[in-house]
Amino acid sequence: MKLLIADDDPQLVRALRITLAAHGYDVVAAPDGAAAITAAAQTHPDIILLDLGMPRLDGIEVIHALRGWTNAPIIVVSGRTGSADKVEALDAGADDYVTKPFQIDELLARLRALSRRSVPTGGEATVSFGDVVVDLSAKAVTRDGERVHLTPTEWRMLEHLSRHPGVLVTRQELLKEIWGSEQVSDSGYLRLYMSQLRRKLEREPGSPAHLLTESGMGYRLVL
Structure with a gap:
């Protein structure tokens, strides 16, 4: 490389x-x-x-x-x-x-x-962290083999992080990805949805090991 x-x-x-x-x-x-x-x-x-x-x-x-x-x-x-x-x-x-x-x-x-940030777009594209598997082609999430229900907004947030594992994703980038505009004002929505994702996917939501916050900048998914 x-x-x-x-x-x-x-x-x-x-x-x-x-x-x-x-x-x-x-x-x-x-x-x-x-x-x-x-x-x-x-x-x-x-x-x-x-x-x-x-x-x-x-x-x-x-x-x-x-x-x-x-x-x-x-x-x-x-x-x-x-x-x-x-x-x-x-x-x-x-x-x-x-x-x-x-x-x-x-x-x-x-x-x-x-x-490795570019995830393949074929039918087998999956990202795993902890006991969670994110199937990007089927738009499905399982934890310990059990299907996890995510709202459409939670899915879009997790999908974008999963397509860029290990990479810092800025708040502006996520706002544009989820709501389609960089002009959307973040009034706590991202923190709310991240909190919900951690509650559903992290073993210890209060001390997350995978869905991390980079203070003042954005979020990072650590595999």
Whole structure:
């Protein structure tokens, strides 16, 4: 799998190149925003790791440019820890956000999640977590082998999360997916439906292991 690292920190790039290559990734590096766009166009990476604070186009500008022609997953790897920075990057089209400094095991887990995020659309498409099986083709959910009744809205929310396992799904994305407009105001509906899903699907709804909230940003389904 080809991976593009866009970061102006040569030591970090060198360390990541060695580690990720050892895990089977074919790594390409770019030292600034403009070079990142050129490298992406030339090499067509499967996943992109992108810093926000780069010379010659910052990360947000790079995301906008890339999203004009590629759907390759983008993980922002940045020292900016503010919620506003995270939301801006995710709204621009990033798929996930990792804050520096980070543990390499966490980054590898995020990469694995993104590499399998596209669920096959054939008749056997299923996603499993805990004792729950989500059949995307039959639009059915079972828990311990027993059918679970979901409302249409609960299903749409779970279906979207199931099609992007391990990936942070923003509140704006879910609002658009469920109600068809980014302009819909979230007045607690998402929290309500997530609470209902946890009650039906989690062993401990108060301490969920799979349907997780990313504070201030959105939700993530962990398999």
